Amino acid sequence: MTDAPGANGAEPLLAVEGLHVAFHGPDGAVEVLNGVDFALARGEVLCLLGESGSGKSVTLRTILRLHNPKRTRVSGAVRFAGQDVLGLGERAMSQLRGGDIALIFQEPATAFDPVYSVGRQIVETIRRHKSVSEAAAWARAVELFQRVQIPSPERRLRAYPHELSGGMRQRAMIALALSCNPSLLLADEPTTALDATVQIQILLLLRRLQQEYGLSVIFVSHDIGVATEIADRIAVMYAGRIVEMGPVREVIRAPLHPYTQGLLGSTVRKGMRARRLNAIPGAPPNLAALPPGCSFAPRCPHAEPRCTAAVPEPIAPAPGQLVRCIRAPLA
């Protein structure tokens, strides 16, 4: 936490290089990630943005190796704090899970086991990673519930998941994720299942906790508004690749990739009454049969023959920015 976020030369907390993931299904292998590269500095918040099936959640789950190894083929590299995550043994991996890397689920209603109280589940996780007494773990759980602003924490800890409201459950989920002082927090659409007013509260809470603890966060979302609220950098994903990555301000103000432009164009903003939204034509490609070259080419308004010849290499139009489009201006 002493490193300045994104400082040059500093070892990144997490580095993902050339990550390919394929699932073996009944119809053969489906390539869901086709070479994902990014690095995350300590204390930095990166938002993975994209529509359903673009590979956002798969990226998160691959970092924790949660996919069934029998049905998943992974290549590339994931390095976390100098360790090769993909090469770790199962024992070391389960130390990492919930200890140094914690995951927040999209649907807190199903991510808690219905037959145990939430407090029980938090105590279980704490005692899994730290050799502390039941009483000490319970005290820690109470403290965590206070940190995530749950009123009367003692009583809420004894509640069963169905006895809490959606927002309360997600706060409890965040408390569970923070229980072992992780340095990296993976958040898989943590606000999608909540209504709008609760959503913003949870986002503000996450932002505050992130700054207090100096956490690195990868935040997955399909909501640009949410991304701008919380992230330092945005990575836009399409068909298993990062098509554009850069600081929030730059990506929102001057999107370079036609897909990002399309996404921004189809967002409702102030003063848009009685105007049609510009939807991106077509549908996301079938991952089992990707189009040749740029995956977005069939839907792109600027597509040209060069686009389908080969997958566009990432270009850096400015320092810290990256785009995979042959039309992007070179720096």
Add this chain to the structure above:
Amino acid sequence: MAAQPPAPAIATSASAATPTRGYWATVGRRLMRDRVTMACALVLALILLAALLAPLIAPHDPFLGRMPRRLRPFGILNSLGMSDNPRAILEHPFGTDELGRDMLTRILYGGRLSLFMGVTPVFNALVIGGLLGIVAGFLGGWVNTLIMRTIDVFYAFPSVLLAIAISGTLGAGIVNAIVSLTVVFIPPIVRVSESVTTSVRTLDYVDAARASGLGTLSILRVHVLRNVFGPIFIYATSLISVSIILASGLSFLGLGVEPPNAEWGLMLNTLRPAIYTRPEVAALPGFAILVTSVCFNLLSDGLRSAMDVRI
């Protein structure tokens, strides 16, 4: 619940509101409200108590036959002058069987064996089948295929035929009957536990447990077992009545309990010739089987709705 450390001052302010209940407290409260289930539980408790206390409360020796008193009618009928022995008003309240043994005594003693034959095979099958099903459901892959396809073989035979075939091969006797009934009940319990486990395995909280660093064994023990136990247990209770009836059937065919032991199915068989002369006496063991199995079925229905965790 685990030991909870003393609450700090902050919690005391809000503890006046409705306290949250434990899972079993909720189940218990729901059961108390369900009158039918409570009535069935009461009847079963009485039957069980009567069976357990049979040596103390039975008026006669269950094996002592007296030829002159064969096939007496119910004691109440005696008092109406329908008997040749007017003094025997309460000597045999439920009459006597074909060997002159007291029916009340034999029904009480018969309950011991019948309940034992109803519960034991189901319990054995619950342990063996539940374990196999959970392993098959959780591990999946070739383990699942191996276990489930083996189980499918047993489905080729109707359960009654299978029980008769196994008992017939092993020979008569209580132990053999229990073995054959256990084998009969394992396949359906494996089916149920496999499908419940498969559905639990893909739920978020199993992933969440993995994401917080739990190993496969801990997840199985802590999260899967506790969640699948309810449905499997409920299904097993619904099999008890089937087991009582099948056990009675085996005894009826001479493959289960052997005479002179008292068992409801066996009694039904030996009293068969008396169906025209003393129908009320001949039907008595059947009535006992009916009441017990109906009560077990209704009780398992009540448990099902009370133990549903998705509230």
